[in-house]
Amino acid sequence: MEPQEHLEEKPLDFIRQIVAEDLQSGKHKTTITRFPPEPNGFLHIGHAKSICLNFGIAEENKARNARCHLRFDDTNPSKEETVYVQSIQNDVKWLGYDWGENLFFASDYFDQLHEFAIQLIKMGKAYVCDLSADEIRNYRGTLTEPGKESPYRNRSIEENLDLFLRMTNGEFADGSRVLRAKIDMASPNLNMRDPVIYRIMKTDHHRTGDKWCIYPMYDYTHCLSDMLEGITHSLCTLEFEDHRPLYDWVLDELETPCHPRQIEFARLNLTYTVMSKRKLLQLVNEKYVDGWDDPRMLTISGLRRRGYTPESIRDFCQTIGMGKKSSWIDMGVLEKAIRDDLDPKAPRMMCVLNPVKLIIDNYPEGTIEMMEAQNHPKNPEMGSRQLPFGRELYIERDDFMEDPPKKFHRLGPGREVRLRYGYLVTCVSYDKDETTGEITTIHCTYDPATKGGSAPDGRKVKGTIHWVSAEKGIDCPVRLYDRLFTAEFPDAEKGVDFKEYLNPQSKVVLEHAKAEPALAELEPGKQVQFERTGYFCADYVESETGKPVFNRIVTLRDSWAKEQGKS
RNA sequence: UGGGGCGUAGCCAAGUGGUUAAGGCACCGGGUUUUGAUCCCGGCAUUCCUAGGUUCGACUCCUAGCGCCCCAGCCA
Numbered sequence: 001m002e003p004q005e006h007l008e009e010k011p012l013d014f015i016r017q018i019v020a021e022d023l024q025s026g027k028h029k030t031t032i033t034r035f036p037p038e039p040n041g042f043l044h045i046g047h048a049k050s051i052c053l054n055f056g057i058a059e060e061n062k063a064r065n066a067r068c069h070l071r072f073d074d075t076n077p078s079k080e081e082t083v084y085v086q087s088i089q090n091d092v093k094w095l096g097y098d099w100g101e102n103l104f105f106a107s108d109y110f111d112q113l114h115e116f117a118i119q120l121i122k123m124g125k126a127y128v129c130d131l132s133a134d135e136i137r138n139y140r141g142t143l144t145e146p147g148k149e150s151p152y153r154n155r156s157i158e159e160n161l162d163l164f165l166r167m168t169n170g171e172f173a174d175g176s177r178v179l180r181a182k183i184d185m186a187s188p189n190l191n192m193r194d195p196v197i198y199r200i201m202k203t204d205h206h207r208t209g210d211k212w213c214i215y216p217m218y219d220y221t222h223c224l225s226d227m228l229e230g231i232t233h234s235l236c237t238l239e240f241e242d243h244r245p246l247y248d249w250v251l252d253e254l255e256t257p258c259h260p261r262q263i264e265f266a267r268l269n270l271t272y273t274v275m276s277k278r279k280l281l282q283l284v285n286e287k288y289v290d291g292w293d294d295p296r297m298l299t300i301s302g303l304r305r306r307g308y309t310p311e312s313i314r315d316f317c318q319t320i321g322m323g324k325k326s327s328w329i330d331m332g333v334l335e336k337a338i339r340d341d342l343d344p345k346a347p348r349m350m351c352v353l354n355p356v357k358l359i360i361d362n363y364p365e366g367t368i369e370m371m372e373a374q375n376h377p378k379n380p381e382m383g384s385r386q387l388p389f390g391r392e393l394y395i396e397r398d399d400f401m402e403d404p405p406k407k408f409h410r411l412g413p414g415r416e417v418r419l420r421y422g423y424l425v426t427c428v429s430y431d432k433d434e435t436t437g438e439i440t441t442i443h444c445t446y447d448p449a450t451k452g453g454s455a456p457d458g459r460k461v462k463g464t465i466h467w468v469s470a471e472k473g474i475d476c477p478v479r480l481y482d483r484l485f486t487a488e489f490p491d492a493e494k495g496v497d498f499k500e501y502l503n504p505q506s507k508v509v510l511e512h513a514k515a516e517p518a519l520a521e522l523e524p525g526k527q528v529q530f531e532r533t534g535y536f537c538a539d540y541v542e543s544e545t546g547k548p549v550f551n552r553i554v555t556l557r558d559s560w561a562k563e564q565g566k567s
Numbered sequence: 568u569g570g571g572g573c574g575u576a577g578c579c580a581a582g583u584g585g586u587u588a589a590g591g592c593a594c595c596g597g598g599u600u601u602u603g604a605u606c607c608c609g610g611c612a613u614u615c616c617u618a619g620g621u622u623c624g625a626c627u628c629c630u631a632g633c634g635c636c637c638c639a640g641c642c643a
Contacts, residue, residue: 010590036643075642076642076643078642141569141639143639144568175641199641218643238571238572241637242637242638264572319591319592320591322580324572325572325579325580326637327578329579330592333593336593343604343605377602407603418601420601421601454601462603464601529602531604533602534604557603557605559603562603
């Protein structure tokens with residue numbers, strides 16, 4: 001791929017435009033962004049959008065030494081754990097990004113943050129407030145009414161300093177006092193009504209241990225951390241737009257040497273799923289899914305286990321664009337991204353998901369013939385393999401109908417079909433269990449002149465179906481994954497629990513699919529296409545050596561199913 | 568009813584006073600095909616939330632309205 005090709009005419013999104021202007025105007029010599037997760041959960045596809053944005057911008061401006069920091073926003077020890085720190089690093093790396101030396105923690109700045117707080121107090125811009133949480137809420141006012149000033153608002157600087165130091169030393173109980181910025185209780189922006197910037201929390205921190213019993217709040221911490229790292233553009237989601245005045249206030253009051261620009265963009269929403277950490281956590285805790293990395297979860301670890309590639313996720317993030325409009329991306333776009341990535345590179349294999357036996361009556365018994373099969377019809381460099389063919393095979397149950405319509409290009413009584421890389425066969429009869437109505441065996445005859453699947457007389461056979469040798473094929477479990485929810489917007493309906501819309505078919509377990517022998521050795525995690533059905537990979541949790549368990553990543557597009565759906 | 572945002576096709580999204588209003592997804596036709604896949608070709612907004620106004624000319628500027636999202640954690 002020519003790098004130039006990528007750049008051609010792809011219009012810059014509004015954030016990249018700002019970055020480019022700042023470089024051109026000389027406002028900045030380089031660009032420094034950051035991805036700032038809180039280590040309190042697993043990353044999901046929504047985070048991928050932010051990761052691709054922040055690391056993407058750094059990558060695009062590599063020539064000017066641009067970089068992107070990974071910074072953990074760990075200011076709330078009651079929710080954060082070191083296991084998340086590890087999983088987040090894994091996921092970012094897996095997506096293909098590298099923060100180099102620039103791994104930071106907001107907790108690294110606790111000392112400096114504390115100094116800045118003292119400075120604010122000395123400037124008369126912050127005060128210790130003894131109001132309880134409830135009282136603070138009551139004093140804050142409402143959306144339409146201004147707040148009231150705290151009775152502690154006008155304490156002397158000396159008293160504030162003393163109290164803050166005693167807070168720091170652990171002299172007061174959790175929740176008994178806070179440090180607040182002194183701004184404006186009548187501001188129409190609630191965030192500016194003397195926001196809390198430090199609270200007492202006698203909780204051990206995953207990195208600083210028991211050193212602190214007060215912890216800084218997000219608004220106060222984030223802007224200063226950005227500043228300390230020399231971030232040029234601080235990119236966050238829309239809900240922080242109202243916080244920007246506070247971000248700017250802290251940096252302005254403290255007269256810091258640099259002042260990063262916060263820019264907000266719309267978070268990712270996808271149809272047929274939920275994205276909030278709370279809801280994902282609920283699905284895990286209440287066992288609706290098998291853990292954070294359940295292949296149906298749109299966590300990065302779930303997608304990875306499902307068989308999605310980092311390339312496809314990055315491509316997806318580029319496709320969806322960047323804007324300030326709250327929007328819903330169709331799940332089909334994500335599915336399209338993985339199909340597009342896998343189509344050129346996934347080897348083709350054969351696996352019969354719902355097997356029914358097919359016997360070729362005129363084929364010699366006890367004979368196994370090796371048939372040559374392309375690993376990729378469009379890419380001969382991927383080579384070929386030998387497929388064992390015999391008198392008894394399995395084919396897909398859906399590929400046979402007792403009384404098929406005209407447009408059905410597969411097997412039916414008297415119909416001829418091509419067994420891919422095998423022979424042309426014609427159905428002569430079939431056996432049926434009269435009590436269940438289930439087809440038990442299909443009998444065919446084959447045309448020995450059609451080895452490989454081509455007819456020397458040039459006759460047209462419209463249908464080609466896949467098959468597996470009954471004798472040489474392997475028995476394997478397959479997990480057919482589908483969208484987790486049946487509703488386009490599972491959490492849109494007020495008063496209806498989103499779990500009502502869980503898709504009962506999101507995981508269909510097939511214990512006895514039949515796969516071609518080579519599939520026994522498929523390396524877990526490696527993606528292949530099962531011809532005519534979809535892209536799959538061997539699950540790296542459940543598979544054992546020589547005994548793969550397959551995950552369906554995504555189906556192939558199926559215009560026949562669509563056609564049937566119409567009638 | 569306070570404040571902050573946002574409205575271009577079914578879903579995303581370019582467009583920054585003069586273009587036939589990009590592109591992708593979806594959808595609908597057709598072609599190629601030993602995967603009903605892929606690929607290829609074609610179609611898909613006389614109109615940009617609405618109504619006025621400015622202008623020779625408006626998706627772009629102005630005014631008024633309508634709709635949707637976010638904000639009252641000692642969460643981030």
